[in-house]
Amino acid sequence: MEPRGALKAAIAAMAVIAAIGLFVSACATGGTGARDEGPAGSDAVVPSAAPSPSRSSAANEPTRLDVVRMVKDDPEVAKAVKQDLKPCVADEYPVDVSYGDLTGGVANDIVVNVMTCGDAVGVGSYVYRMENHRYQNVFKAEEPPVYAEIDRGDLVVTQQIYEKSDPLSYPSSEDVxxxxxxxxxFAFVTSTRNVYSNAVGNGGTPAPAGN
Incomplete structure (x- = not known):
């Protein structure tokens, strides 16, 4: 072999050996190219914070029938309301049930509205809060017509007000x-009274006050 050819062969062999050495070094250190050039510890796994106690899931919440039994067994509920709490059709009770966070407890609070079957007039509104592993009555309003609901973390109770001549479907006003x-x-925050016109035609709808 000519000296020039031998020199080229030697240079090529050294390049191959150097490339193999770099590959082995990268594999041994878990290298990932440019990412390894960053600050030391930049890829360290940060332990996650301990999970906070979670609120009860929907699967663990009382069913509508459970809520009906809870209201019937509640000594805070008026006897007249319990007497009205009967199925309208089959096992369909006239209750509206809402679940949500009103009190910041360990489980969702339960808002229950008991109504009449025929005209759906609210006869009682209640809030139940989980305390000592059981739901406790922490609010009640039993002056019909009444309806309670959850609004952005607050409890909002609507109380309709009737004058003597008002038909059942058209109250003169309401307090929210x-x-x-x-x-x-539960502490009182604010109250708003909405007053409606009592000018009702035959079969018509009430006109808003001021129109």
Whole structure:
């Protein structure tokens, strides 16, 4: 072999050996190219914070029938309301049930509205909160017609007001009262009264006041 050819062969062999050495070094250190050039510890796994206690899931919440039994067994509920709490059709009870966070407890609170079967007039509204592993009555309103609901973390109770000549479907006004949970009870926040016109035609709808 000519000296020039031998020199080329030697250079090529050294290049191959150097490339193999770099490959083996990268594999041994778990290298990933440019990513290894960053600050030390940049790829360290940060332990996640301990999970906070979770609220009860929907699967663990009382069913509508469970809620009906809870209301019937509740000594805080008026006897007249319990007497009205009967199935309208088959096992369909006239209750509206809402689940949500009103009191910041370990489980969702339950808002229950008991109504009449025929005209769906609210005869009682209640809030149940999980305390000591069982639901406790922490709010009630039993002056019909009444309806309670959850609104952005507050309890909003609507109380319709009738004059003597008002038909059942057209109250003269309504009070909308907002309550907020204050550690151990619901506290009054604000109240708004909406007054409606009593000018109702034959079979017509009430006109808004002022129109």
């Amino acid at each position: 009262i907002t309550y907020n949970w204050r550690g151990s009870h």
